[in-house]
Amino acid sequence: MEEKDILILAVESSCDETAAAVVRNGRQVLSNVISSQIALHTQFGGVVPEIASRKHMEKINQVIAQALTDAGVALEDITAIAVTYGPGLVGALLVGVAEAKAIAYGAGKPLVGVHHIEGHVSANYIENPDLEPPFACLIVSGGHTHLVIVRDYGEFEILGRTRDDAAGEAFDKVARAVGLGYPGGPKVDQAARQGNPHAMEFPRARVEGAPYDFSFSGLKSAVLNYINRAKMTGEEICVPDLAASFQNAVVEVLVERSVAAAREYDCKKLAIAGGVASNHALREAMKEACQRAGIRFYHPSPVFCTDNAAMIGAAAYYEYRKGTRHGWDLNAVPNLKLGER
Ligand code: KG4
Ligand code: ZN
Numbered sequence: 001m002e003e004k005d006i007l008i009l010a011v012e013s014s015c016d017e018t019a020a021a022v023v024r025n026g027r028q029v030l031s032n033v034i035s036s037q038i039a040l041h042t043q044f045g046g047v048v049p050e051i052a053s054r055k056h057m058e059k060i061n062q063v064i065a066q067a068l069t070d071a072g073v074a075l076e077d078i079t080a081i082a083v084t085y086g087p088g089l090v091g092a093l094l095v096g097v098a099e100a101k102a103i104a105y106g107a108g109k110p111l112v113g114v115h116h117i118e119g120h121v122s123a124n125y126i127e128n129p130d131l132e133p134p135f136a137c138l139i140v141s142g143g144h145t146h147l148v149i150v151r152d153y154g155e156f157e158i159l160g161r162t163r164d165d166a167a168g169e170a171f172d173k174v175a176r177a178v179g180l181g182y183p184g185g186p187k188v189d190q191a192a193r194q195g196n197p198h199a200m201e202f203p204r205a206r207v208e209g210a211p212y213d214f215s216f217s218g219l220k221s222a223v224l225n226y227i228n229r230a231k232m233t234g235e236e237i238c239v240p241d242l243a244a245s246f247q248n249a250v251v252e253v254l255v256e257r258s259v260a261a262a263r264e265y266d267c268k269k270l271a272i273a274g275g276v277a278s279n280h281a282l283r284e285a286m287k288e289a290c291q292r293a294g295i296r297f298y299h300p301s302p303v304f305c306t307d308n309a310a311m312i313g314a315a316a317y318y319e320y321r322k323g324t325r326h327g328w329d330l331n332a333v334p335n336l337k338l339g340e341r
Pocket of ligand 2: 141306307
C-alpha cells in the first residue's frame with residue numbers, strides 16, 4: 001500500500017523573520033513565504049525584540065494564508081502544524097507558538113514543536129534527497145555556533161560550540177564597527193570580495209582541551225583594536241581588506257575544525273547550516289577542504305540558510321514520524337537546548 005503524503009504547515013517567528021511554509025514528506029517545499037523585518041530594524045542597528053513581536057503579530061496571518069495559497073492546498077489537506085518553540089526571542093517565539101496552537105486546535109490537527117537549530121540542520125534535506133544521517137554538521141547563525149554529529153533525524157551529538165560570540169554575531173559586530181550596517185554578515189561577505197584576505201593578520205583562537213569549541217571574541221577585539229588604532233593615527237582603513245582578512249580568520253577555523261571532526265568521527269558527509277552558511281568564502285573553502293579530504297559536502301541554498309519555515313517543516317516531518325506531538329500547553333522556550341524536548 002502506498003503511504004499517504006504527509007503535508008506539514010510550518011511556522012517560524014523566533015527572531016526577525018515571520019515565515020510560513022508547506023512541506024511535503026520532509027523534502028519537497030510547496031511554498032516558502034518569508035516576511036523580513038530587516039529594513040525595520042536596520043535603523044536601530046540590530047533587532048529590537050519588542051518591535052519584532054509586534055511586527056510578527058501584524059504579519060503572521062497573511063504569511064500563513066499566503067503559504068497555503070502558494071502551495072495550492074487547503075488547511076484540511078494539512079497533516080500537522082509545526083512551529084519553532086525555541087531558542088529565540090521569547091516575545092517573537094510566542095506569536096508563532098500561539099498562532100500554531102490556535103490553528104491546530106481549530107482545525108483538529110496535531111501540533112509539532114520544533115527546535116530552531118534542528119530546523120537549520122534539516123534545511124539540508126530539502127535540496128539533497130540523498131542526504132541521510134549520520135553526518136557531521138556545522139551550524140553557524142547569528143545566535144549559535146555548534147559542531148555536531150547528526151546521529152539520526154533529530155538526534156545530535158554535540159562535539160563543540162562557541163565559548164563566547166556566535167560566528168554571525170562576530171560578523172555583525174565587525175560590520176557595525178566599520179560602518180557597513182546591519183545585518184553585517186552579507187555586507188562583510190560582499191565587501192570581502194574586493195579585498196585581500198591576507199592584508200591583515202588576525203588571531204585564530206583555540207580553546208584549551210576542547211578541540212571542537214570556538215571562540216570569536218578575541219578575533220572581534222583584534223579587529224576593533226585595529227580600527228581604533230587606525231582612527232587615532234589618522235590612517236585610512238581599507239574596508240574590503242579588513243572584511244576579507246576578518247572573514248578569512250573565521251572561515252579558516254570553521255573549516256579546519258569541521259573537517260577534523262568529520263575525519264575523527266569517520267563521517268564521509270559534512271553539511272553546513274544557519275545564516276552564516278550562505279557566506280561565499282565559507283562555502284568555497286569548505287568545498288575545497290572536503291574535496292581534499294574525500295568528504296561529500298552539503299549546503300542549503302542561501303534562502304534556506306537564513307531563517308525560514310521550510311526548514312522547520314523538514315525537521316517536523318521526521319519528528320512527526322517519530323511520534324513527537326505537543327499539547328496545548330506548548331510554550332516558547334527562549335533558551336531551549338539542542339536535543340532537549
Ligand atoms: O540563521 P539566521 O538567519 O538567524 C539566526 O538563527 O541567528 O542567521 C543570521 C546571521 C546574522 O548574524 C547574519 O549576519 C549572518 O547570519 N549572515 C551571514 C551571511 N548571511 C547572513 N554571515 C556571513 N556571510 C553571509 N553571507
Ligand atoms: Zn536561525
